Amino acid sequence: MAGPVTPSNHPTRWWSPLPDGRIECRACPRYCKLHAGQRGFCFVRQNVGGQMVLTTYGRSSGFCVDPIEKKPLNHFYPGTSVLSFGTAGCNLGCRFCQNWDISKAREFDRLADQAAPETIAAAAQKLGCWSVAFTYNDPVVFAEYAMDVADACREAGVAPVAVTAGYMTEESRPEFYQHMDAANVDLKGFTEEFYHRNCYGELAPVLETLKYLHQATPVWLEVTTLLIPGENDSPAEIEAAADWFAANLGPNVPWHFTAFHPDYKMLDRPATPPATLTRARAIARAHGLRYIYTGNVRDAEGSSTWCPDCGERLIARDGYELGEWRLKKNRCANCGFEIAGHFAEHPGHWGNRRRSVRLG
Ligand code: SF4
Numbered sequence: 303m304a305g306p307v308t309p310s311n312h313p314t315r316w317w318s319p320l321p322d323g324r325i326e327c328r329a330c331p332r333y334c335k336l337h338a339g340q341r342g343f344c345f346v347r348q349n350v351g352g353q354m355v356l357t358t359y360g361r362s363s364g365f366c367v368d369p370i371e372k373k374p375l376n377h378f379y380p381g382t383s384v385l386s387f388g389t390a391g392c393n394l395g396c397r398f399c400q401n402w403d404i405s406k407a408r409e410f411d412r413l414a415d416q417a418a419p420e421t422i423a424a425a426a427q428k429l430g431c432w433s434v435a436f437t438y439n440d441p442v443v444f445a446e447y448a449m450d451v452a453d454a455c456r457e458a459g460v461a462p463v464a465v466t467a468g469y470m471t472e473e474s475r476p477e478f479y480q481h482m483d484a485a486n487v488d489l490k491g492f493t494e495e496f497y498h499r500n501c502y503g504e505l506a507p508v509l510e511t512l513k514y515l516h517q518a519t520p521v522w523l524e525v526t527t528l529l530i531p532g533e534n535d536s537p538a539e540i541e542a543a544a545d546w547f548a549a550n551l552g553p554n555v556p557w558h559f560t561a562f563h564p565d566y567k568m569l570d571r572p573a574t575p576p577a578t579l580t581r582a583r584a585i586a587r588a589h590g591l592r593y594i595y596t597g598n599v600r601d602a603e604g605s606s607t608w609c610p611d612c613g614e615r616l617i618a619r620d621g622y623e624l625g626e627w628r629l630k631k632n633r634c635a636n637c638g639f640e641i642a643g644h645f646a647e648h649p650g651h652w653g654n655r656r657r658s659v660r661l662g
Contacts, residue, residue, distance in 0.1 A: 307415075314347060368384055379433070387435075397501075434455045440467055463483065464484075466487055485524075486526055487525055
């Protein structure tokens with residue numbers, strides 16, 4: 303692996319000077335106000351000479367080819383491969399972060415790869431990936447790089463995908479999502495208290511992002527909730543979330559309940575029992591939500607896609623490996639019911655593999 307890379311000084315969007323000489327970033331609801339030389343909460347946006355710059359443009363923590371189901375996206379060209387990468391820094395501070403070595407990076411020693419947007423698009427094409435995912439850390443903090451990579455990918459016929467916590471502002475949301483074809487947004491909990499205590503953030507802007515994506519854009523949306531024992535897994539909370547979900551996102555947005563494993567600053571909680579995920583799935587389905595999945599556990603029923611009309615199993619999954627395929631394009635092969643999402647004629651065959659790649 304090459305040595306550490308130097309920071310970039312790339313111009314950013316969504317900031318302005320304040321009367322007191324500081325500058326304010328409006329990419330996310332933290333609205334960091336920075337004196338010369340200071341960095342924001344995310345650490346990667348910085349006031350350099352009175353200008354807000356992105357220090358991680360073109361810098362990556364490494365590239366991997368993954369199954370698209372791992373993002374997780376179960377209704378976006380199932381079985382195909384996605385070229386995944388992240389940079390450093392994050393605008394939330396989740397105590398249970400599962401990628402904290404990247405998201406909490408305070409140095410650039412994790413950023414060993416440098417890649418121009420066109421290089422990434424060409425690599426994705428060459429590797430046979432249908433999509434490129436901005437993941438591992440939140441793309442909001444490296445939005446200018448993500449948007450340029452997304453444009454290059456679209457030119458090359460590769461779909462850009464954002465994996466995000468959705469902690470954005472009314473100003474940054476529309477521009478960022480114009481460049482994306484699909485998104486998986488984390489809904490980390492269902493109360494402001496959860497977001498304050500565990501993420502140093504707020505729930506309301508996340509709900510706004512979810513509503514915006516579903517109601518005002520063509521971006522394909524799936525949602526993920528990591529269920530943490532004793533924190534956000536009570537039936538009452540999941541009932542409340544499912545009520546909100548049904549009323550605001552409707553029945554067709556897939557929702558993934560995934561298992562927590564003790565990590566980072568949350569080592570005092572046990573791993574999520576599979577029964578908790580199954581119970582959450584049942585609650586969501588009882589609210590009329592059609593595509594509810596369990597994740598991070600072996601669960602043939604909860605990871606498969608089922609026809610909401612006739613009950614036929616449409617896509618069997620074992621981990622990320624696809625089995626039986628009973629779709630005709632986007633319709634149930636048994637009853638013809640239209641399944642929400644993006645489906646090719648045939649499933650992809652990437653399977654469970656995870657392959658690290660070096661670009662250039
Ligand atoms: S993106 Fe970074 S600098 Fe901008 S407001 Fe959010 S945390 Fe602060």
